[in-house]
Structure formats: C-alpha cells, structure tokens
Amino acid sequence: MKVTLKQVSEYCNLSTATVSNVLNGTKPVKPETREKVMNAIKELGYIPDEAARQLKMGSSRLIGVLTIGYNYFFTEILEGIERQAEELGWKIMVGSTDESYESQQVLLDSFISRRVEGIIIAPTHGWTKEKLERYRTIPLVFIDRKVEGCENRSITVNNLESSKQAVMHLVEEHHYRRIGLIYADTQISTMDERKQGYEEALKQSGLAVKSSLIRACDGSIDGGKNSMDNLLKENSDIEAVYVTNNNMLQGAYKSIQEKGLRVPDDIAIIGIDVQPWMEFMDPKLTIIQQPVRRMGEQAITKLLHLKENKEVRSEELKNILILGESCGCNKEIS
Numbered sequence: 001m002k003v004t005l006k007q008v009s010e011y012c013n014l015s016t017a018t019v020s021n022v023l024n025g026t027k028p029v030k031p032e033t034r035e036k037v038m039n040a041i042k043e044l045g046y047i048p049d050e051a052a053r054q055l056k057m058g059s060s061r062l063i064g065v066l067t068i069g070y071n072y073f074f075t076e077i078l079e080g081i082e083r084q085a086e087e088l089g090w091k092i093m094v095g096s097t098d099e100s101y102e103s104q105q106v107l108l109d110s111f112i113s114r115r116v117e118g119i120i121i122a123p124t125h126g127w128t129k130e131k132l133e134r135y136r137t138i139p140l141v142f143i144d145r146k147v148e149g150c151e152n153r154s155i156t157v158n159n160l161e162s163s164k165q166a167v168m169h170l171v172e173e174h175h176y177r178r179i180g181l182i183y184a185d186t187q188i189s190t191m192d193e194r195k196q197g198y199e200e201a202l203k204q205s206g207l208a209v210k211s212s213l214i215r216a217c218d219g220s221i222d223g224g225k226n227s228m229d230n231l232l233k234e235n236s237d238i239e240a241v242y243v244t245n246n247n248m249l250q251g252a253y254k255s256i257q258e259k260g261l262r263v264p265d266d267i268a269i270i271g272i273d274v275q276p277w278m279e280f281m282d283p284k285l286t287i288i289q290q291p292v293r294r295m296g297e298q299a300i301t302k303l304l305h306l307k308e309n310k311e312v313r314s315e316e317l318k319n320i321l322i323l324g325e326s327c328g329c330n331k332e333i334s
Helices: 005-012 016-024 031-044 050-057 072-087 101-113 131-135 159-172 189-204 221-234 246-258 276-280 292-307
Strands: 062-067 091-096 119-121 140-143 154-157 179-184 214-217 240-243 268-272 286-289 315-317 320-323 331-333
Touching: 005 016, 005 031, 016 031, 062 072, 062 101, 072 091, 072 292, 091 101, 101 119, 119 292, 140 292, 154 159, 154 292, 159 179, 159 189, 159 240, 159 268, 159 286, 159 320, 179 189, 179 221, 179 246, 214 221, 221 240, 221 246, 240 246, 246 268, 292 315
Parallel strands: 062 091, 062 119, 119 140, 140 154, 154 315, 179 214, 179 240, 240 268, 268 286
Antiparallel strands: 286 320, 320 331
C-alpha cells in the first residue's frame, strides 16, 4: 500500500505543511527537522507524487533532451547537460530519434505532454523554422547542428574552420596533393560544414576539388569501409584521407589494414571526435577533438536564458587539432 504524506507527518509528529515544505523547498526549515523528515521518508518508503507536486508548484523543473542516438559523442554531451542541470536544480528526460524526423516529432510532443520547461535537441534533417513554429511556446536549443533561421538558438563547433585546418596541415606540413574525403550524406549542417572546410582548404592551396577523391555514405562503420575500399580501388595514387566522423573512421581504417597498407607510410589519415578506442591505436591517430561536455553545459545555460527571455546569440565553440602519427607528425596545436 502506498505511503501517504499524512502518514509521514504522523510518523514525524509534524504537520503535513512542514513535511511538504521539506520536500518542495517552499519554506525554510530547521536542519534537524529536515533530517527527521528525510529519515522518515527513507524508513517508510514514501514516494512523492511528482505530478501533484508539479501542479502545486507550477513548475516541473524538467528539461527534455533529444539526441540522435546513444553513441559516445552524445553520451558525453548528456553528461555535460546533466551535470550543469543538477547544479542548477533541474532534472533531465532523455530520448533518441535515431535520425528519424517522425520519431523526433513524436518525442517532442511526448516531452511537452510531460510538462518539460524546455528542450535541448540535435535536430534531424528536415526540420525548418516554419515546422518548429508549432513548438513556439517552449524554449528550444539546438545542439551540434543548426536550423536555418534559428541560429541564435544553436550550440555548435567550428566544423568548417577546424576541417580546413586539418586538411591544410596535410598540404602544408606533409605536402600531400591527392587527399580524399569520406563524409556522411545526411544533409545536416555539421557534415556540410566539414565538407566545405575540406574543399576550401584545397582551393586555398591551389589544388583542384576532384569528385573522384570524394565519397559519401550513410555515416556508419560499413559505409566508411566501403567508401575507403572504393577510394583505394579507383585512386592508386591517393596519399591521404580526411574522414568526418568516428564510425566512418573505424571502417576506413579497417579497409586500409585489410589491404596491407601502412599508416601513414602508404596513406595518411585524419579523423574527428576523440573516442576511447583510439587510445589503443598504433600509430596514434591525428584527430579533431570537440569540446563535447562544454557543448552540453552551454546548452543548459542558453536554454535557461531563453526561458528568462534574455537575449541569446549563436555560439560556436572551438575544436582542437590533436596531431598524432597517422598524418606523419607527433605534436599538438590549437
């Protein structure tokens, strides 16, 4: 049988109002009173009625977070969000769209029905400012990706500039001329910017952007492997490759190893987004490191600013290029 608030108050020999104040923080209470109530809750197994508490207080203190999956990248972002939210007295509710437009809409509606007070979201392809109008009554912050016309609500990183820097490094420091690109054809801002950075680096270096050296896939490990297989098959003189997410990087590296090629002697490689498995790679990978947890922390701050009707601007955090041995050198620059 469910323990009631009245039973907790009788057990403590306190009024229900006092017990309620301890649970909801509505009025200050003496430390010994708070301790008495918390001990009673533990001993009796009392579970607060969260829905009733929300109605009474007029606030859920709840934030919805929508990722595209539970990979290491978004797990790190979630840790940043959760840490910052807890410090500020908020809770989070998490869902994954798996890159589905339809799932995203269903989850958004579900979050709102649960009275979340704001939503942090990695938007799938197909979301526009006009389509988001239906959610105009709730603060929304976009993370890792942009929605055209809502840039001031985004927390992103300098994908274009850091990609350009990585490819320029291959050209200027190692004098490669035949540089390939593997990217995910997902039609989202993140991948578009990484591809653009690659192209701008080649043009600035006086090199032609050749379609024969560019492969698009679905962003998976298998997609990366198949793309690398194809690049090596059709470009026997390829010298280096930039791979624009960690799944494709695993696949590309597998392709290189299966063909008995050596990194960086036969082909150099640069990837993006530091992952735990990279610690065991030999040679050490040259990688673009993203400020992942910082993105999560900033998202909470921006969301609460929106909730308080404060002015917000687009925020672009900075990546760091970590130079290992896979490109032929071994140092760090920023």
